[in-house]
Amino acid sequence: MYFYDSRMTPPDEADSGEREKQERKIRELSFLHEVTQLASSARDWDEMLRIVIDRTTDAMRVEVSSLYLLERREGILRLVATNGLNRRFIGKATLRVGEGITGWTASARVPAAARDVRADPRFKWVQGVDEERFTSMLSVPLLIRDEVVGVMNVQTVRERAFDREEIEFLQTIANQVAGIIEKGRLQRDAERKLREVSALFEVSNVLTSTLELDEVLSLIVDRLVRAYPGAAGAIYLREGDDLRERARSGDLGKPAAQSARQAFTEARSIASGDHVALPLLAGERLLGAVALRVPGGIADEEITFVRALANQAALAIDKASLYAIERETTDNLRKLERARSELVAVVTHDLRTPLSVIRGYLDLLAEHDGTRRIPVDEAVAQVERLDEMVDRILAGVRADQPALSPRRARFDLRLAVLATLDEVAPLARRHRLVRPRAGGPLWVRGDRRRVGEVLAGLVHNATKYAPQGTRIRVRIQREGTRAVVRVVDEGPGVAPPDRQRVFEPYVRGAAHTEVPGSGIGLFASRRVLEAQGGDIWYEEGDRGGAVFAFSLPLDAKT
16 A cells, blocks of 8 residues: 655656756756867857857856956956956956955855845955846856866846756856866967977077077067967167167067066066066176067966077077177278278378479489589478378378378468479479469468378379470469369360269279379379368369369368
């Protein structure tokens, strides 16, 4: 005989409850299988999170689901996905561990259910994110090997008491999500390590093939930024006690630049928020700093990679800097050698004029018929002038920076021209040397002795190219703020293609190669005059012949 106990569940009701429980389990398993499949086919991380949140909302029969992930170094939970709260705050809204129901769940690592959040002392209102229409809330932790990686929340508009099965179901979903997140993290870590190794390999290869500092810096910044999508970076090098940016990729922002200065000043790594800065050290020498900004922040293991690249950068910068110093030293030595060569060429060319004058006097001596007095004093003066030139050559060769070094002073150009023409008269004895017309003093600023050498050289050139018996005229004019001296001959002149080239070193007119000469005289004259603020040029004569003119600035007191 069967006795019914009112305290016992009727058979039909028991069967119904069991069927409902089985149906729920089937729905749960189907849901988890669907989430796994959808998550594996998602195009990116954000899409995967949206799929999980949307399916959780449907499966739990709630109005909103949200997911917070833990940023361990900062100790904060950041909103990464939601389908009912203000989506503009995704990636921006944060809660500290232990703060609010979400933070409490992360800290305690157990689920938390609130029938009415307004009455729960653990709840914290997040301005702009939370909405007053939501009443009940269930939070469960995302655990991976007993470590919290985030928190999943569901909320309802109507008041609701979440039972044990619902809590377990949401925890199961959270565990599944945690597994997906861990799998994604491992995949991202593998991809990141591959990018890092590739970056280090590329940098190592290029560093062995180039010593150009700017090229090295650009390469390092490019490879550093390429390892983190959306990142920006820069390298700063030391200049005295300050830093100067030498290479950049992307918009770094002021905080990262300030961190670079702090890393340089304190010679240590600086990590804050989404940026990190490290000093560049070669041994104990502080060369500069590198700064990197990565959206979403940078993990400790990623800082290790940045440090490895920074160490490579420091060695490369040190090596490239030494090469740059060596190259600059070599360039300076070449410039010094060129300057000395030019000095010797210019000054030794000047020797030819007094030698020619002395030869003129010797020719006069040979032609002496006993009735003319030979100006021996003039010949001796030219010898003394040669002696001075030799001293100048020796001083220039010994100098660290050899130069023509003109001595600028106020002098009467007209008087200097006449004196020079007296000196070179023996050179022009087979020509008719026409002196400038008489006039008052013409005061200029320059080196009187060097100006005389230029004029003597121009007269000497005229005697070589103009036929014997023709005139060589010297004229002086005042033109604006300058005094101009012209030497006019009646020779063949200079062909148009050569009129600019003849003032370059070792260049001679194509039509006059049979006349002895080195092609340095006009170049030497140009160097001497330009050093005094003057100039020299060629003009075509009215009746043929050549006209070489030079100018000097008038003295301000004139």
